[in-house]
Amino acid sequence: MRLPEQFLYKxxxxxxxxxxxxxxxxxxxxxxxxxxxxxxxxxxxxxxISPFKLDPVPWCKEGFYYQEEDxxxxxxxxxxxLYYIQEPSAMIPAEILxxxxxxRILDACAAPGGKTIQIANKMNGMGILVSNEINLNRxxxxxxxVELFGVANAVVTNVPAERLLxxxxxxxxxxxxxxxxxGEGMFRKDESMIKSWEKQxxxxxxxxxxxxxxxxxxxxxxxxxxxYSTCTFSAEENEEVVETFLQTHKDFQxxxxxxxxxxxxxxxxxxxxxxxxxxxxxxxxxxxxxGEGHFAAYLEKDNxxxxxxxxxxxxxxxxxxxxxxxxxxxxxxxxxxxxxxxHGEQLYQVPKGLPVLKGLKILxxxxxxxxxxxxxxxxxxxxAMTLKKTDARRVVDFxxxxxxxxxxxxxxxxxxxxxxxxxxxxxxxxxxxxxxxTGDLLKNEYPVAWRRLD
Numbered sequence: 001m002r003l004p005e006q007f008l009y010k011x012x013x014x015x016x017x018x019x020x021x022x023x024x025x026x027x028x029x030x031x032x033x034x035x036x037x038x039x040x041x042x043x044x045x046x047x048x049i050s051p052f053k054l055d056p057v058p059w060c061k062e063g064f065y066y067q068e069e070d071x072x073x074x075x076x077x078x079x080x081x082l083y084y085i086q087e088p089s090a091m092i093p094a095e096i097l098x099x100x101x102x103x104r105i106l107d108a109c110a111a112p113g114g115k116t117i118q119i120a121n122k123m124n125g126m127g128i129l130v131s132n133e134i135n136l137n138r139x140x141x142x143x144x145x146v147e148l149f150g151v152a153n154a155v156v157t158n159v160p161a162e163r164l165l166x167x168x169x170x171x172x173x174x175x176x177x178x179x180x181x182x183g184e185g186m187f188r189k190d191e192s193m194i195k196s197w198e199k200q201x202x203x204x205x206x207x208x209x210x211x212x213x214x215x216x217x218x219x220x221x222x223x224x225x226x227x228y229s230t231c232t233f234s235a236e237e238n239e240e241v242v243e244t245f246l247q248t249h250k251d252f253q254x255x256x257x258x259x260x261x262x263x264x265x266x267x268x269x270x271x272x273x274x275x276x277x278x279x280x281x282x283x284x285x286x287x288x289x290x291g292e293g294h295f296a297a298y299l300e301k302d303n304x305x306x307x308x309x310x311x312x313x314x315x316x317x318x319x320x321x322x323x324x325x326x327x328x329x330x331x332x333x334x335x336x337x338x339x340x341x342x343h344g345e346q347l348y349q350v351p352k353g354l355p356v357l358k359g360l361k362i363l364x365x366x367x368x369x370x371x372x373x374x375x376x377x378x379x380x381x382x383x384a385m386t387l388k389k390t391d392a393r394r395v396v397d398f399x400x401x402x403x404x405x406x407x408x409x410x411x412x413x414x415x416x417x418x419x420x421x422x423x424x425x426x427x428x429x430x431x432x433x434x435x436x437x438t439g440d441l442l443k444n445e446y447p448v449a450w451r452r453l454d
Contacts, residue, residue, distance in 0.1 A: 001026055001191060004198055007184065011233065018287065025287040030189045033088035033291075034072055035114075036062040038121045039150045040082050040430060049428065051075060051400070057291075060091040062121065065290065076400045079409055079450075080430035081149040081385055086114045087189060089284045089291035093178055093229035094118040096257055096282070096296050101126040103173040104353075108161050108216055111138035113145030115178055120151040128351045129154045130172075132164060143364055144450070147382040153351045156364035161215040167357055168219045170306055174226070175216045179209040181230035181237050185293020188286060202234040209241050217249050217299075221306045225255065229296040238295040239281060251303040254280040257296070318342055323377040324369065331379075331422045334391045336369070345371045381447050384424060384433050392424035394437060400428050408432065411451040414442040 003026065012019045034054075036046045043062055047054070052070040057063030065088065072078055073085055094115045099105050099122040107116045110131035120129055131146065131154050133139040139158050146154050157164065182202045183193040209230070216226050228245075230237055246252060257280070281297035318340050324347055328335060341348045343365065350366040357365070367386060370379040389395055396416060398405040404414055405427050418437040425432045425446075434445040 001187070002194070003187065004194065007197070014233070014235070018285075021287040022285065025285075026188055028188075028286075029068070031088050031291050032066050032068055033057060033086050033091070034064055034066055034083040035060065035086050035091055035118060036064070036083050037081055037117065037149050038062060039125065040080070046082060049077075051077070057088045057091060058289075060088070060095055062118075063088055063091045074452075074454075076398075076405050076409065076427040076432070077430070079148075079452075080427050080432055082430060084114055084117050084145070084149060086118075087186075087292055089185070089289070089294040090114060090231070091118065092282070092284060092294055093176055093227050093296050094122070096229075096298055097174050097176050097225070097227045099123050099174060103127045104171055105129050106164070106168070106172045106175040106216070106219060107131045108164075108175060108177045108212055109133065109179055110142050110156075111135060112141035113149075115176060116142065116154065117145055117149045117151065119176065120146075120149070120154060123153065125153055127153060128354055130157060130164070130168070131155070132157045132159065132161060134158065134160055139363060146364065147368070147380075147385055148450075150385040152349065152367040152386050154364065155351065155354065155357075155362060155366060158361045158363055161212045163360070165215055165218055167355055167360055170219070170221050171355070172219050173221060173224050175220055175224070176227050176229070177209075177212055177216050178229045179205070179212055179237075181205050181209070181232040182234055183231055184233040185231040185284075185286075185295075189292050202232070202236040205232075205237055206241060209237060210244065213241065213245050214249075217245075217252065217301070220301045222301055222303060225298055225300045227296055227298050229294065231292065231294055233283075233293050233295075238283075238297075242281065242297050242299070245299070252299045252301055255298040255300040256280055257282050257298055321347060321372055321377070323372050323375060327370075327377040327379065327422070331393055332387075332391055333393060334387075340369075341365055342372075345373060347372060347377075379422065379434055381433055381450070384431050387424060387431050389424065389426050389429045389431065392422075392431075394419055394421055394423040395426060396423055396435065396442060397426040397429060405432070406452070408435070408444060408446060409452045411444050411446055411448065413444055415440060416442045418442065 015022050036043050052066045054064035099119045101124045110116045111133040116131045133142050182197050182205055186193045284294040339350045341350050347369045348366045368380045368382040408425055417440050420437050423435045423437045425435050436443040
């Protein structure tokens with residue numbers, strides 16, 4: 001790997017006696033990690049059925065290292081949303097944020113969705129999660145991950161962060177700003193980041209980071225907290241952004257990051273080369289831990305106001321369409337409460353307490369339940385991924401090593417007898433998606449864009 005001379009010069013000056021160990025880490029293989037999706041399965045239950053050799057990630061109890069040859073993205077359990085594939089260091093920011101059920105949380109730079117899923121796990125389906133991504137191409141991956149991992153309480157938006165201010169001033173309990181950055185910490189994982197760094201270094205990202213952090217500060221309630229994180233080593237994008245923010249936002253202070261062993265935080269000799277804040281912020285170094293480079297700081301808001309929501313500001317919702325009611329009665333063992341929204345033919349279940357968002361570019365306003373077409377209701381893949389096996393009246397359950405489950409994931413029609421109607425297809429009891437049973441054929445309704453090609 002050819003590292004830029006300018007980068008090496010900066011890191012040698014920065015790390016001093018740790019520089020050689022840092023440099024040697026680039027000869028080590030990159031780390032591989034998965035994080036168990038506790039919306040679907042507990043960590044203990046997954047470990048009993050895991051087909052992989054797993055070692056725990058020290059800073060995330062749901063996180064595990066896996067062996068590269070295991071290829072977890074190919075296993076049916078991935079398609080059932082049982083785990084998210086994530087670089088282990090990237091699990092840190094949401095751990096520091098410590099989301100709780102019932103809170104209002106913003107993931108300000110959310111694509112491709114790993115941290116959104118991690119936040120949603122900790123919220124356990126309760127509260128409001130707004131996941132924003134300004135890049136329209138990247139937001140597609142965010143939507144798919146929100147749906148694949150069974151997140152029902154997320155609103156996905158596609159706007160600059162400051163645009164959200166028109167709707168969410170002083171609204172959120174917690175905000176994650178995993179900011180766009182020069183990506184120095186990802187050089188080992190993705191060598192294309194080196195070319196990107198040479199074109200757009202830290203100086204390009206600093207004003208973008210400052211702008212997003214400023215917008216986030218105005219959307220936070222009094223007493224709330226924002227975690228600012230990057231995957232770069234650059235002090236200009238990390239400590240200096242934080243320091244400038246604190247100088248211009250007197251109602252904020254750095255909060256100590258507790259419950260993480262000292263080796264995950266940069267040492268005193270390095271701290272003195274950065275700024276006065278010392279170990280109140282966190283750095284993960286690839287020569288100290290099994291993971292890539294990351295930075296995080298927790299900023300707490302001391303003063304300000306809290307969002308007061310008048311009745312006129314709530315999403316009122318629409319009446320439940322009779323076609324949807326009929327579908328639920330015929331095919332499910334559960335019921336759905338509102339509020340509901342219609343966007344064209346699409347029916348959504350909207351998180352309770354969401355303000356009116358008229359005029360905001362929303363790509364998902366909660367759980368997409370399905371579509372009304374010619375006086376009938378067709379359920380969505382997103383709905384299937386929020387269900388349990390026992391929620392459906394008709395179920396086909398394949399073993400994870402059966403050829404039929406792979407055929408289903410490839411979109412093939414299956415020759416299986418069963419009761420006519422919408423059927424939930426599962427693997428070892430965990431939903432994969434829908435099919436329509438017609439006599440001795442199971443017509444595949446797995447989304448074309450999700451199908452396996454190999």
